[in-house]
Amino acid sequence: MAKKPKFKAENAAAKKTRAPGEEGIKAFLNAEQLHKLSRLLLQSRYVVEGNLAGAHRSPLKGASSEFADHKAYGVGDDPKHIDWKVFGRTDRYYIKRYEDETNLRVYLILDRSNSMAYGSAGVRKYDFACQLAAALGYVTVKARDSVGLFLYSDKLDMQIEPRNSLNHLHNTLKRLQDVETASTTKTADTLHQIAESIHKRALVVLISDLLDDEREIIQALAHFRKHMHDVIVLHVLDPVEIDLSLKQGFEFEDMETGEKLTVDPRGIAREYQQELDKFLEYYRISCEAMKVDYRLVKSDQPVDTYVRAYLEERRRLR
């Protein structure tokens, strides 16, 4: 295993992005951002299973006012649900069934590998990802849905079960606040592990730079889809990582493996972009095929603005 490089400078810079002296959600989002986010709603595109009655469709038929279908009357059915109009037309007993509505379980899966520590404009991808997780968690909880958190690197580092209270979110973020980037990435293995641990259909949000074997990650995402989860992939990348817009030659050092390479980025930018484009294209096409909501998120934008834009679009496309 490669020696872990330490990047104190980047970490110190990242800490400045968090509100000093604040804890929990306030450490990641200020009052104005919270106000903006409070009106938004994260909805699943597919039916989900929750413990509580909520605003989301459930695979179960329940007591909501929305008609679902008819079912032949059988032993044990409540006679009060018999549709007498259908009986009048067909001389058969049918029971009228209604859509059940449940609350949403949102699982935030956050990558804390060392590659997430990179940031070109003073904002590390990891900090941005944490803010993003906080924002989505807040939106979820405000909608009385449950939010849980998985934090991973080369293994699953932290697991917090979903709850729908602000206190739970506060405590979750408080724990996240104390965790820094570390280690290498084993995203696929971790995702498989998480997929196996979620039994009910839920909304899974993966926040990562996905700098790992893309085929294995796609397979892991397929694992989620196999379990009928609604999956959102927020692919967080720094603008410099996308464009390689550096103005001089450097000795690049891999933040996870420590491998060094001296090149002039101005000379290889074209080939670099082509390779990265292929990488991103693979994710985009694969996710589209699996009906996974894939988003490329640049870490140089305000979190609240991005979340607002994303949720608005998601609402329209639902």
Next chain:
Amino acid sequence: MISFLNPVFLWALAALSIPLILHFIQSSRTERLPFSTVRFLKIASKRSSRRIKMENFLLMLLRFLLLALLALAFAMPIVRTKKFGNLLSGTARDVAIVIDGSYSMNYEVTQQVVWNQAVELATTIIEGLGDNDKFCVYLAGDQVTAVYEQMTDKKEEAVARLKALSRPPCSSRLAPAVMAALDAFERDSRRGERELHVISDFQALPWESFRAGAAELDGAASGSARSGAQAMMWDPAEVSDNTTCFVTLLGAPEPENTAVTDIELKPPLITAGMPCQITARVLRSGQEAETAVSLVVDDAEVVRRSVTPGEGGTDQIQFVLPALNGGVHAAKIETAQDSLKDDDVFYFLIRVREHLPVLCVGDQGGTVFLKTALDANGGSGAAINAGLITPEELSDEKLRGCSCVFLCNSVDLSGQQIKLVEKFVAAGGLLVVMPGDRSAVEDYALWSILPAEPTAVVELPVARRKRLLTWDKPQHPVLWEIAEKGINPSLVVKRQLRFEEIGENSETIISIGAGEPFLVAREHGRGAVLLCAVAADRTWSDFPLSPYFLPLMHQLCQYAASIGAGHPYLWADASISLAEHLPEAGRDSEIVSPEGKPVVIRTSVAESGEVLTYAEGVWTPGHYTLRNPGDTAAQNALAVNMPRRESELTALKAQDIPEILGIAALHVAVGRDDLLKKIEDFRIGRSLGETLLWLALLVAVAEVFYSNSLLRKNRRLTDKLKVAPSGRVKEKQV
């Protein structure tokens, strides 16, 4: 065929190493940058390495090319081929023209004077210059004359000035003029290419100045354009690398000339009715040829002779001049007209006096023998007019007009009288001092001009009184007649002056006995002083009774006449001292040149307070006349000839010039057409400096565009991806 005007800039080619050095410095200073992953960088680097190497190679090539072009542009290479000459534009140049101003340039070849050809050639050179070219013109004479000292571009004015150029009849030294032209280059030249044109004839004399010593050149350059004269020697190393020298030789390659270079009158001072002999020295340049030489006196041809001087040699021709009347006669010797007409006539004056004025100072008894001897006809034919005065009567007025003064037993003059006599001697008079009983030995000590100081008057015993005289200097003019006649020199001497030693500048002409000085001479100023050991009367010796007393006295008078007669001719010069050559002329006198123009008379006061008078601009050969206030008619005063240095036309070979000058960039042309062809061949070479600068500019622009295009050619991936604010990748744009 490539040469460089500023080869020192070729060192700037070392700047080609700058890109390499910068590359290595930059490589060693690469910063470390932690990056999320080097996975894509590695792939990209592997894929683009060949392209990057090619791009870097091209960039480095462009930068090398840019620096090389800049270095070469400043070194100003010149490619002298017709292709480049026709292809490229002209090069601005500075041109210095040096024209030989000696009178040998007046040589005529096929009805054309070489000087006119030289002026026409200089005009052609000037008119052939471009609008950006500048030029200066110098005239080489005995002194350098700047026609245009500073670089100028006024071609029309220069041509007019050249055509109206007048020059004194002098010889020339080319080296000072060439050095003055090179100074003009260093002083004013702002252009890269320089041309030095020297236009001369086939005369070797002007080129000798390139081999002359520093002092000689320094003297020639004093008062010329090359001011602040320092010791100047011709040094080819001082000629800058971008100076090309063109030497054009005009006229006849083997010139011929016959000229009278000198004459001699014998006797120097002629008295009326006395025949004289004129010896003319005739110089011949070129092949041996017979020449008619005629003597003209007072515009009448007296005699015509034929002479055949050998090749490159001299010959003497003698004329016997019949007796002339008193006065100053204008005479000239003419040779047959040849190609160089300026030296065909040699002017001189023949001064004929009615008699020779002599003054004897002493008492009647002491001078009786002398007076008798001078009044008699001594066989020389001279009409001597001897006057007698006592020592007390000696004054400036008495001395005026005399050519010889005998002091007989009269040395004890007053201090003022001694000064008067000394001044008389300095002005060209002859003083003959003869002792006597009245003069004590101490009296001689008051004189400063005596050839020897007597220490005692010696009484000789009877047994030793008969003594022999020896002619120590038989060639001295005093002894000419006597020594030739072979008179037995014996003398009975009772008493005589004894000299311990004679003065430093004195000589013993006649000695007595065992080498004791008898007649001692010394020159003082333009005159001379003679001191005799015995008196002029019988009390000391039988010298006055001896047979050679009379001819010796007459010879002394002739000698006095010759040293005071003045030279029969002068060489043309910028100024002539009238006190020396024409004492009778004063500030109010009028001197008229042969052209009928008055000569400017200038006066100056010497440090001693003496007023010095000069005639200015005595350049025209011929007879000058003088008229003093009160004179009814003008009289011949001066005969002026141009210096005959240039008359000896020693032929110069064109192939000798490179060795004389020692310059590598030298073109020697014979004649106008040859020069114009050489100039055309030379000027087709154009400086590539400007062209290279343009090329460097183009390469610089190409380098900037290329390097920028390398940096800008990649569109950002963000732009290609068209990522929506929501993070949705809209579509891929290839």
